[in-house]
Amino acid sequence: MERVPVKSTVLRSVGYAQDEAVLEVEFTNREVYRxxxxxxxVYVALLASSNPGRCFNQTVRDRYPVRQVR
Numbered sequence: 900m901e902r903v904p905v906k907s908t909v910l911r912s913v914g915y916a917q918d919e920a921v922l923e924v925e926f927t928n929r930e931v932y933r934x935x936x937x938x939x940x941v942y943v944a945l946l947a948s949s950n951p952g953r954c955f956n957q958t959v960r961d962r963y964p965v966r967q968v969r
Contacts, residue, residue, distance in 0.1 A: 905945065909952030915942035922959065923968070931969040934959055 900923045902914035907927075914923040915937075922937040922945075941958050948954035 903946065905951040907951040907955075910945075910955060913942065913945050913951070915939065922963075924955065924959070929969070930967065932965050932967050934963040934965050937963050
């Protein structure tokens with residue numbers, strides 16, 4: 900999945916697979932996680948946010964099924 904770099908002290912990049920509703924997040928420590936059944940609007944909000952790390956914590960963390968990829 901292609902990811903887009905974001906300016907954040909927590910997140911390095913984010914990507915989204917619309918056909919599967921999967922959000923992929925790479926953290927600054929290089930760990931990568933996939934979050935499942937995530938609405939596209941959440942991905943758009945992360946990209947548009949002035950603070951993607953805070954946006955992630957408020958809208959994604961502990962809210963969707965997740966699996967570590969790397």
